[in-house]
Amino acid sequence: MAKHKKSEALEEKISFLPDTPGVYMYFDAEGTVIYVGKAKNLKRRVSSYFNRTHDSLRTNLLVRAIADMKYIVVPTEQDALNLENSMIKEYQPRYNVLLKDDKSYPWIVVTNELYPRVFLTRQHIKDGSKYFGPYTNTGVARTVLDLISDLYPIRTCRLPITPEYLAKEKGRLCLQYHIKRCKGCCTGEISPEEYGRYIDRVKQILRGETQELMAYLREEMGRLASELRFEEAQELKESYRLLENYSSKSVIVSQTVNDVDVFGIDDDGSQDVYINYMHVRRGAVVRSVTLRYRRRLDETAPELLAYALDEIKTSLDVKFDEVIVASAPEVEMPEVSFTIPRRGDKAKLLDVSQRNARQARLDDLKHMAKHNPEERTERLLERMKADFRLSELPRHIECFDNSNIQGTNPVASCVVFKDGKPSKKDYRHFNIKTVVGANDFASMKEVLTRRYSRLMTEGEPLPQLIVVDGGKGQLSSAVEALEEMGLRGTIAVVGIAKRLEEIYFPGDSIPLYIDKNSETLKVVQHLRDEAHRFGITHHRNRRSKGQITSKLEEIDGIGAKTSQALLTHFKSFKRVSEADTEELAEIVGPAKASIIYNALHANEDTEGDME
Numbered sequence: 001m002a003k004h005k006k007s008e009a010l011e012e013k014i015s016f017l018p019d020t021p022g023v024y025m026y027f028d029a030e031g032t033v034i035y036v037g038k039a040k041n042l043k044r045r046v047s048s049y050f051n052r053t054h055d056s057l058r059t060n061l062l063v064r065a066i067a068d069m070k071y072i073v074v075p076t077e078q079d080a081l082n083l084e085n086s087m088i089k090e091y092q093p094r095y096n097v098l099l100k101d102d103k104s105y106p107w108i109v110v111t112n113e114l115y116p117r118v119f120l121t122r123q124h125i126k127d128g129s130k131y132f133g134p135y136t137n138t139g140v141a142r143t144v145l146d147l148i149s150d151l152y153p154i155r156t157c158r159l160p161i162t163p164e165y166l167a168k169e170k171g172r173l174c175l176q177y178h179i180k181r182c183k184g185c186c187t188g189e190i191s192p193e194e195y196g197r198y199i200d201r202v203k204q205i206l207r208g209e210t211q212e213l214m215a216y217l218r219e220e221m222g223r224l225a226s227e228l229r230f231e232e233a234q235e236l237k238e239s240y241r242l243l244e245n246y247s248s249k250s251v252i253v254s255q256t257v258n259d260v261d262v263f264g265i266d267d268d269g270s271q272d273v274y275i276n277y278m279h280v281r282r283g284a285v286v287r288s289v290t291l292r293y294r295r296r297l298d299e300t301a302p303e304l305l306a307y308a309l310d311e312i313k314t315s316l317d318v319k320f321d322e323v324i325v326a327s328a329p330e331v332e333m334p335e336v337s338f339t340i341p342r343r344g345d346k347a348k349l350l351d352v353s354q355r356n357a358r359q360a361r362l363d364d365l366k367h368m369a370k371h372n373p374e375e376r377t378e379r380l381l382e383r384m385k386a387d388f389r390l391s392e393l394p395r396h397i398e399c400f401d402n403s404n405i406q407g408t409n410p411v412a413s414c415v416v417f418k419d420g421k422p423s424k425k426d427y428r429h430f431n432i433k434t435v436v437g438a439n440d441f442a443s444m445k446e447v448l449t450r451r452y453s454r455l456m457t458e459g460e461p462l463p464q465l466i467v468v469d470g471g472k473g474q475l476s477s478a479v480e481a482l483e484e485m486g487l488r489g490t491i492a493v494v495g496i497a498k499r500l501e502e503i504y505f506p507g508d509s510i511p512l513y514i515d516k517n518s519e520t521l522k523v524v525q526h527l528r529d530e531a532h533r534f535g536i537t538h539h540r541n542r543r544s545k546g547q548i549t550s551k552l553e554e555i556d557g558i559g560a561k562t563s564q565a566l567l568t569h570f571k572s573f574k575r576v577s578e579a580d581t582e583e584l585a586e587i588v589g590p591a592k593a594s595i596i597y598n599a600l601h602a603n604e605d606t607e608g609d610m611e
Contacts, residue, residue: 012370013069014050016363017043020073021080023087026095027068033091035062038084040077062095072288073359074352083285090286106141107131108206114192115161115185116199118154120145132206148205151216152198155185214240257345262324263308264353266361267301268518270383275308276357279318280349288353289316290360306331324350365519380420380519387512387520388465389505390492395419396463397523400447400478401531402432402440402470410435412447413535416463420523427534441477444468448481456485466493469528472504479506496528552576555599562588566596576600 022042026035039045046069054060074080088096111117112128120141124131135141148154156176159165171186183190217240224233262278271294279287291311293304306329312318320336324346328338341347368376381393388394397417402410416426430450435442448466455462466482468474475495482488495504502511503524514521552563552573569587570576576584577600584593 007067010066010069012367013363014043014046016366017046017071018073018359018362019043021075021077022071022073023080023083024069024071025087025091026062026066026093027070028065029067031068033093034065035093035095036084036087036091038077038080040080042071042073046071058095070288072285072352073355075348075355079352086286090281106135106138108135108141108145110199110203110206113161114163115155115195117156117158118145118148118199118202119156130203132203144205147217148202149181152202153181153183154198154202155182157182157186159186161185257349260322260324260339260346260349261312261318261320262349262353263305264350264355264357265301265305265326266354266357268361268383268515269386270379271295272361272364273301273304274357274361275305276353276360277308277312278349278353278356285349285352287316288356290357292360292364300330302327302330305329309333324353326350326354377419380523383518384420384465384520384523387514387518388492388494388503390464392464394463394465394492396461397465397467397527398451398463399467399527399531400444400451400469401528401535402443402447402474403532403535410443411535412443413531414447414451415527415530415534417523417527422526422530429534440470441473444470444474445477445481448478449485452482452485452487452491462487462491464492466491467524467527468493468495469531470495471497471502472509475504475506496524552596555596557595558592562592 019041021038021040023036023038024042024046025033026037028034037045049059049063049066054063072083074083106120106122107124108131109119109121110130110132112130120135120138121131149156155161157174159171161171165171165186166188169187171188173184173187173189174182176182177184177189183195185195217236221233221236221240224230224236257280260280262276262280264276264278266274266276273293273295274290275293276288276290278285289312291308293299293307295304305325305327309320309323309329309331313320320333322337322339324339324341327340339346341350365376368379378393381395384390384394385392395418399415399417400412402412410432412430412432414428414430416423418426428451430447432443432446434446452462454460466478468478472495475493478493478495479488482491482493493506496502497504497511503514504511514524552558552566565587566576566584567573570579576596579597581590581593581597584596587593588596
């Protein structure tokens, strides 16, 4: 049976999917959500639906019904599980069956009582109790509870222990007290204040602050191993491993954040600003939409956020109460409370929203590169123009790199990029002629002087930007060369420090730091890699050629000019050694031909005599 075909639009969306955790939603032709799924790797998981025929008839029917797809990226696989759960309950998709009964993942609750209890539950009762989780892996939750009970004497009985109950003195000490797993809460053997200190430590562990618990487990494993109790040590090791993977707090589902709206912004300074909107309902993300705005009059991100608020409010009929943002929008909405979080669950939700805004930008860039490469090139050059403070688009860029090993055979390379791409036919090598030893600064000045003196003499176009591989020293040499040629101010020049993010400008001791995700940095990295590769290749070839020449010059009576003439004619040392005296004589004359032939074949004569 053939694989299921998908539309071109859907195929393109799948090709742009990131290799990150997330949740994907499939829609039918009417725009109804028919399936919600989670993925550790979105691209791999979604692609698997279409690249084979499935054994399940239900899955095959699902794939045939898919007309569109959307996705939300999240930081971890656990968050993907939680988001899937909340979205299935929100949309009730036809092809999802596991969670259609509104079954929830379990939480660990610390009850609001005089002597709190700690246990696993799927029910939320608003009585002041604290809930931690949710736990997509019930085994991890039970392991945490077991370890807490080993660490602290937390009561397990369901007795309604109140001051009135204690006053009646009806409590009876049970087995848990006698085996020292309870402090006798039911009879008041321990005060609520002292018991509360145990509960504070339990909450600390459930908040994810597990260092104390991890240290305790490591110590216990060591003790049991030293006593040769290896089976017990192995059990603790399994608990330790589970705890290492344990995350008590979810970004996507939280009990500290109830009904809020989140707006994350991705603004890289270009014309386009991406704003992601997420709606959180009952502590769970249930909707995500990303809007793209193009600047017309240099609008700021807060100004564009005001447009996004109005658009979401109108198109989705949303009534805002609390809105989480990175910076306050420039709009008057007295009925709305704007929160700018710095830490905690709200800050994590904002981070997820910003991730999705950033992913939308990356998707658009991929789409543009595929369908409209000219527009993508213009956007890239505009971005580089802004980053490098240029007066015109850098359509022609040249990058220089010096190469030498312990001062020998110094060379330099010049690579040329046009419209952001390598123009290999314009690459050039330079053998350093006027500089003695390893002097990168002087070598850089010599190469730039030779390069641009020649271009001006021949009337060739000059680049808009020169990039020199090196810090302030190489940059100063380049500036000096341009100044002497009268090109200072005509061509922009920058230097790349050892760390690619640092770009130096003439006369400025403080470097520019380029965003690691910036398209500009990718071009600069490509430039430097090409210059380095091209220079190293030439240096290696020249070194090799020099070694061959030196072998010929070691022959008495043969100098550099004779060696060079032979290599120019025969192209390689091997062909020189294979030539007979007549062939050699045509190049260097009979006398020298005889000397060279005898020297290169002396070992063969010796071997013949030995036989």
